[in-house]
Amino acid sequence: MSTLDIETVQAFLLVADLQNFTRAAEVLGTTQAAVSMKLQRLEATLGRRLVERSPRAVRLTADGITFRKDAQALIDAHDRALNGAQAARKQLALGFSDHAAGPELVPIMERLRSLSSSLTITVQIGFSHDLLDAFDAGTLDAVIVRPEGSHRGGEKLTEDEFGWFAAPAFKWAVGERLPIATLAPSCGVRALAVRALDKAKLPWTETFIGGGVTAVVAAAEAGLGAAPLARRIAPPGLIDIGTTYKLPKLGKSKVMLYSRVSDATQLAALRAISAAFRKIVLAA
Numbered sequence: 001m002s003t004l005d006i007e008t009v010q011a012f013l014l015v016a017d018l019q020n021f022t023r024a025a026e027v028l029g030t031t032q033a034a035v036s037m038k039l040q041r042l043e044a045t046l047g048r049r050l051v052e053r054s055p056r057a058v059r060l061t062a063d064g065i066t067f068r069k070d071a072q073a074l075i076d077a078h079d080r081a082l083n084g085a086q087a088a089r090k091q092l093a094l095g096f097s098d099h100a101a102g103p104e105l106v107p108i109m110e111r112l113r114s115l116s117s118s119l120t121i122t123v124q125i126g127f128s129h130d131l132l133d134a135f136d137a138g139t140l141d142a143v144i145v146r147p148e149g150s151h152r153g154g155e156k157l158t159e160d161e162f163g164w165f166a167a168p169a170f171k172w173a174v175g176e177r178l179p180i181a182t183l184a185p186s187c188g189v190r191a192l193a194v195r196a197l198d199k200a201k202l203p204w205t206e207t208f209i210g211g212g213v214t215a216v217v218a219a220a221e222a223g224l225g226a227a228p229l230a231r232r233i234a235p236p237g238l239i240d241i242g243t244t245y246k247l248p249k250l251g252k253s254k255v256m257l258y259s260r261v262s263d264a265t266q267l268a269a270l271r272a273i274s275a276a277f278r279k280i281v282l283a284a
Contacts, residue, residue, distance in 0.1 A: 002045050004042075004045065004074065005038075005041075005042075006074075006075070006078055007038070008038045008039075008041060008042050009042070009071045009074055009075060010028075010075060011024060011028060011035050011038045011039065011042075012038075012039060012042055012050065012067075012068075012071055013068070013071055013072060013075065014027050014028065014035075014272070015035065015039060015051060015058060016051075016060055016064065016068050017272075017276070018272075018275055018276060019057055019058045019059065020057075020058060020275075021035050021036055021039075021053075021058060023275035023276070023278070024275070026271055026274070026275045027268060027271040027272045027275050028268070028271075029267075029268075029271065039051060046063075046067065048061075048063040048064075048067070049061050049063060049064075050063055050064035050067055051064055090119050090120070090263065090265050090266060091119070091120045091121070091122065092119060092120070092121045092122070092141055092142070092261070092266045092269055092270065093122050093124070093139065093140045093141045093142075094121060094122065094123050094124070094140065094141065094142050094143070094144070094270075094273070095123075095124045095125075095126065095131035095134060095135065095140045095142070095143035095144070095145070096123060096124070096125050096131075096143075096144050096145075097125075097126070097127065097128040097131060097143075097144065097145040097146055097255075098125050098126060098127065098183070098212050098213045099128075099146060099183075099187070099188075099189045099213055099229075099230060099233065100128070100144055100145060100146055100160075100255045101125060101144070101213075102230070102232050102233040105123075119265050119266065119269055121269065124140065125212065127183070127184075127186055127187055127188070128143075128145035128146045128147075128148050128188055129148050129186065129188065130186075131143045131145050132145060132148060132151060132258070135258055135260075141259065141260060141261050141266065141270075142257065142258065142259035142260070142261055142270055143257070143258050143259075144157065144255060144256070144257050144273075144274075144277070145255070145256060145258070146188055146189075146253050146254065146255060146256070147254055147256050148188055151256075151258065153258070154256040154257055154258045155256065155257040155258075155259075155274060156254055156255070156256055156257075157255045157256065157257055157274055157277050157278055158232075158254075158255045158277070158278065159252050159253070159254050159255070160230035160231065160232055160233075160252060160253050160254075160255060161230065161231050161251075161252050162189070162192070162193075162228055162229065162230055162231070162250035162251060162252070162253065163228075163229065163231055163234070163240040163242050163250065164226045164227070164228060164240060164241050164242040164245075164247045164250070165220055165226065165227050165228075165229045165234045165238040165239065165240055165241070166220055166223075166225070166226040166227070166238060166239065166241045167220060167221055167222070167223045167237070167238065167239075168239055169223060170223060170226065170241060172226075172241075172245060174245070174246075176203070177203040177204055177205040178197065178202055178203065178204040178205070178225075178226065178245075178247070179204075179205060179206075179207040179224065179225035179226065180193065180197075180204055180205070180206055180207065180208075180225045180226050180227065180228070181206075181207060181208035181209075181210065181216050181219040181220050181224050181225040181226065181227040182206060182208075182209060182210070182216060182227065182228065183209070183210055183211070183212070183213070183216060184209060184211070189228055189229075189253075190228070192228065192250055192251070192253070193228035193250060196248040196249070196250055197247075197248060199248065200247075200248040202247070202248070206225075207219075207224050207225040208224045208225055213229070213233060216229075217229070217233075217234075217235060217238070220238055221235070221237050221238060226241060226247075228250055230253070255277075257270075257274050
């Protein structure tokens with residue numbers, strides 16, 4: 001009688017979520033070849049083809065879509081049986097820089113369902129320097145931020161290019177103060193924008209100061225000013241006005257992952273987050 005191996009089923013769910021064998025291997029801490037072998041053995045056990053492989057993507061077959069529901073139910077039941085109803089849940093305290101989180105945050109959280117159900121994840125959104133301070137103090141297990149100060153090491157997830165984004169109806173007469181919408185003065189991206197304007201000797205004034213990127217984007221869409229944003233984060237309703245108005249270039253900035261996680265369950269979740277982040281960014 002054939003049986004299903006839990007680790008192999010978990011590998012299938014990760015491949016299904018990330019649509020990539022290499023990313024799934026990163027989460028599991030193994031090789032792409034090993035994950036591929038697991039999937040082949042699973043397909044042989046079931047007698048069904050679960051995934052279609054191509055050089056660019058991995059897609060589930062009709063049988064794969066059907067099996068995915070049963071596979072998730074199996075993993076959930078396995079976790080409940082292994083941990084017990086009263087078992088203490090492990091926690092992963094994660095910090096996301098507001099300017100780094102972007103639209104990827106929700107789908108990244110969704111992808112964690114294929115991992116252990118015994119893990120509680122708390123997410124704190126804030127300025128990079130505040131999150132790094134919390135990480136150094138031990139109150140956050142890992143942070144995804146833009147590097148600041150003397151922090152070394154870490155894992156590069158992506159590199160963003162910044163631009164000046166405003167509503168299509170935005171108007172500014174050269175010689176007048178440029179109206180800008182930013183986060184509070186302690187924001188690193190605001191500091192980058194202000195330095196660029198001052199260096200170019202362009203007068204400016206803050207017409208909106210928001211507590212989060214969502215508020216800044218809303219202000220820019222409402223025509224209150226131009227906002228310095230990463231192209232990845234700027235919504236379709238805004239346009240880059242930098243070339244039109246000959247505004248100073250803002251350059252690029254890395255998005256880094258810093259972590260002190262060693263627990264297997266927490267590490268698997270963190271690997272899933274970083275793999276999903278890179279996968280979504282590259283697909284954008």
